Amino acid sequence: MGGVLTIVLKRLGLGLFTLFIISVLIFGAVELLPGDIAEAVLGQGATKENVQAMREALGLDKAAPVRYFEWLAGAVTGNFGVSLISQSPVTEVIAPRFANTLFLASYAAVIAVPIAILLGVVVALFRDTLFDRVANVLTLTSISSPEFFLGYVLILYLGVKTGMFPSIATLNDNMTFLELLHRTFLPALTMVLVVVAHMMRMTRASIIALLASPYIEMARLKGTPGWKVIVKHALPNAWAPIINVVALNLAYLITGVVLVEVVFVYPGIGQLLVDAVTKRDFPVVQACCLIFAATFILLNLAADVGAILTNPRLRHPK
Amino acid sequence: MTGKKKDVLLDIKDLRIEGYSDEKWIEIVHGVDLTLHRGEVMGLIGESGAGKSTIGLAAMGFARDGCRISGGSIEFDGMELTTTSEADRRALRGARIAYVAQSAAASFNPAHKLIDQHTEAPVHYRMRKRLESQEDAMELYERLRLPNPRDIGFRYPHQVSGGQLQRAMTAMAMACRPDLIIFDEPTTALDVTTQIEVLAAIRDIVDQFNTAAIYITHDLAVVAQMADVIKVLLKGDEVEEADTETMLKSPKEDYTKSLWAVRSFQREQKSRPTGDAVPVVSVQEIDASYGPTKVLDNVSFDVYAGMTVAVVGESGSGKSTTARVITGLLPPDKGKILMNGEEMPPSYKQRSKEELRKAQMIYQMADTALNPKVRICDIIGRPAQFYGGLKGGALKSRVDELLDLIELEPSQYYSRFPPELSGGQKQRIGIARALAADPTFIICDEVTSALDQLVAEGILKLLDRLQKELNLAYMFITHDLATVRSIADEVVVMKQGKVVEQGPKDVMFTPPHHPYTDLLLSSVPEMDPNWLTTLLEERGVDNVGEAADV
Incomplete structure (x- = not known):
């Protein structure tokens, strides 16, 4: 297992390096936003003195590289600065929103991942039958519809017409866990519909790719029933690509949910980011982007480790 | 009914199999008959495309994807496999008819331990409990002279050598004590020295349990060691069948004779140029x-x-x-x-x-x-162009010349693609x-x-x-x-x-050889049906494995 640990450490190091590059890009992108930040924050009625004072308060009079390293030094110690809008520390602004996003993503993932893999196995077993085709058409339809459209369709049928679930997913502090699940069901379902197809089709494809291997034929010639051939003989060898796609989709659940949050008025990090961009709250923008980048890197690292752990050649060296 | 009729284990009549290619079904096995008695070993030999494996699999009522059994009958111990349900056919596989594949390295599932793959069929058929079956596996490993028979099963396929895997696969085929085993080129992928161990192991175990077997190979010398009866196939048709001795001594058909004759090509040996010639x-x-x-x-x-x-x-x-x-x-x-x-x-x-x-x-x-x-003319033309700087007409005539050299008609092959x-x-x-x-x-x-x-x-x-x-x-x-x-x-x-x-x-x-050269030379199977027996006696039966490690 020593080998696995070295690989993980190497990837972690590479991940940190990537994160550093991304931080430069994010900082540069924010710099490129048109207009003066102080003016944008203060509005049109601000006097020159006010703007100047604001610039100094924000440190905008310093050169960009100096500001970048000051920001980086803060970020490394967990201090992302102060939000320009609320004047509270960025971490305090982001933390509850990020927690909400993580909650919604986990909710969707807990439903989507098992369904996708199970469905993938089942369609692999019944490949080229009517069931396979119907499942393919349905999942492809759901993946090709924009999230906001899916969201509105769900609101119309499950929210407005039947009244089974609330259309708006606002939260408050004294909700029970069950209420929380009920309240956020529609956004979670929307996201499930968006990600299931990708994972299911990868599961199906990686299993079917293995069905021509000699060990699958051997399993059949031992009299192993069809479902067991798939579950016991094909699936354990198909994990690596499946895990990678699952990780990619999990990352999407965290970083790609802006539209869903807007449709359902859900107080997640996506909405926060959009607000912050329009209001030029650049410390918040930078912190959000960095969190998204770190999420991607960590989930991909997890996928690599998962792929290694499911490969018997790496798990049990000679 | 006579006693002899009862003795028949597998009776294939007029077997026809079709393969799907270019969007139509083409017959690839054209009415082959095959009768196998209990405890008998039949060798199926022929070149690639002869339909050996296809017939072997058909004996299990199995056709690969893209193949189908289109006619004839396959009667296994009184059960007609072509008409019975898929569930009944599946219940025979692994239990009463087992299969040993060409490449054990590819045919063992890399994700599971050997012994777990071994116990799968007996446990599935409720013939043995898991632990009993493991115990049985270890005993079979020992009979097949695998090293550390009590531990080797707990390894993964990639941790075991090719020859050992092939023996473990033979043990796996024995797990349910089948009446019939199909060996599909089990030693083709092995070195000669390893091949001997596997051949000896297979022959012993088939003898001990009186299992009938169909032994598929393209190697005549190997089949001579293993089979009681040999059937020669060519492009999905039977050429002839006879017991091993007869087949080796006096083959009837020209095709069989040509197979036997292959090994006779020998060109005259040249010796090094004398004087101060410089080696190439x-x-x-x-x-x-x-x-x-x-x-x-x-x-x-x-x-x-x-x-x-x-x-x-x-x-x-x-x-x-x-x-x-x-x-x-x-x-x-x-x-x-x-x-x-x-x-x-x-x-x-x-x-x-x-x-x-x-x-x-x-x-x-x-x-x-x-x-x-890439077209043939470009495959051959590319080096001529790169090294010789040929272009246009000169290049074309060079390619034609080269095609002539390798005895392929230039006009016919010039612009074809390799898969054709x-x-x-x-x-x-x-x-x-x-x-x-x-x-x-x-x-x-x-x-x-x-x-x-x-x-x-x-x-x-x-x-x-x-x-x-x-x-x-x-x-x-x-x-x-x-x-x-x-x-x-x-x-x-x-x-x-x-x-x-x-x-x-x-x-x-x-002779005399270096001991390793000697081992290599003596390990090459010979046409003599007693070759393996004699060789094992010379080396001492119990240490075939060690002999190969010299």
Whole structure:
């Protein structure tokens, strides 16, 4: 297992390096936003003195590289600065929103991942039958519809017409866990519909790719029933690509949910980011982007480790 | 009913099988009959495309994807497999009819331990509890003379050697004590020394349990050791069937006789030029390694113009690595390569076009060595253009000339694609591509081992003719000693990266040998049906495994 640990450490190091590059890009992108930040924050009625004072308060009079390293030094110690809008520390602004996003993503993932893999196995077993085709058409339809459209369709049928679930997913502090699940069901379902197809089709494809291997034929010639051939003989060898796609989709659940949050008025990090961009709250923008980048890197690292752990050649060296 | 009728285990009549290709069903087995009695071993032999495996699988009521059983009857112990339900057929597989595949390394699931794969069928059929079945597996491993029989099952397939895997697979086939086992080329992928262990193990266990078997192979000498009865197949038709003794001594059909005759091709041995002739290639004290692993240790030999040096040894002995060093694909750690007396730069990147032109290669798998999307004229034309600078009409006539040389009609093959050709034709294109550079030295890396014997013989004859006409020097990498006998002038025996012995062929094939050469030579199966028995007695039956580790 020593080998696995070295690989993980190497990837972690590479991940940190990537994160550093991304931080430069994010900082540069924010710099490129048109207009003066102080003016944008203060509005049109601000006097020159006010703007100047604001610039100094924000440190905008310093050169960009100096500001970048000051920001980086803060970020490394967990201090992302102060939000320009609320004047509270960025971490305090982001933390509850990020927690909400993580909650919604986990909710969707807990439903989507098992369904996708199970469905993938089942369609692999019944490949080229009517069931396979119907499942393919349905999942492809759901993946090709924009999230906001899916969201509105769900609101119309499950929210407005039947009244089974609330259309708006606002939260408050004294909700029970069950209420929380009920309240956020529609956004979670929307996201499930968006990600299931990708994972299911990868599961199906990686299993079917293995069905021509000699060990699958051997399993059949031992009299192993069809479902067991798939579950016991094909699936354990198909994990690596499946895990990678699952990780990619999990990352999407965290970083790609802006539209869903807007449709359902859900107080997640996506909405926060959009607000912050329009209001030029650049410390918040930078912190959000960095969190998204770190999420991607960590989930991909997890996928690599998962792929290694499911490969018997790496798990049990000679 | 007579007692004899009761004895029949498998009765196949007028079996027809179709394969799907080019959007239609084409018959590939045309009405074959096969009768097998309890405890009997039948050898099915023939070239690729003869339908051996297809018939073997049909005996289990199984057809591969893209194949279907289209006619005839398959009666196994009174049960008609063509009409019974798939569930009933499946219930026979693993339980009463078992299968041993060609490559155990590919046919064991890499994700599970050997013993878990072994116990799967008996547990599924509720014949044994898991632990009982494990206990039984260990006992079978011991009978098959696997090392550490109590522990080896708890390993994963990649942790066990090829020969051991093949025996573990035979043990797995025995797990439910079937009435019939289909052995589908079980030793083809193994070295000769390993092959003996597996053959001996299979023969013993089939004897001990009085299991009937269908033994599929293209190797006549192997089938002679294993089978009571031999059936010869050609393109989905039966040629003839007889008991082993009769078949070997007096085959009736011409096709069978031609199979028997293959091994007789032998060209006259040439000896080194006298005087101060400079070798075309001189390998001098080469050490080489892949990363930290040393794979060649002080390898030296010379190849003279017009002569063939065969480099033999088991897999992993460093034969192909030597070729990689000569061509500059793997720069050596130490030593040098001389061509016509001039030292070559170690890496191909530093060699000039002229230096590269002199040494060309022909590969084992013509299938993968030719780009399937490129026309024959471009495959052969490319080196002629690159090294010879030919263009337009000159290039076309050079390609035509080369196609003539390899005995393929230029007008017919000029603009075809590799997938339209047979295996032997593809290998000829590989030869033409090497010749296109106008080399003085050609490395032939197992060029005949993927081919049927008759086709292989054609390739050997062609190479021999080209050598005479063009005064080429060959380095022939092979593990097949029959090929060595037929074409080599000198032999280099390699083991674990070292040259253990080298010399002229006649000397090498005459005792006394180096012990390793002796082991290699004596391990090549011979047509004599008693060869294996005699050999095992000489070596002492209980240490076949050890004999191979000398």
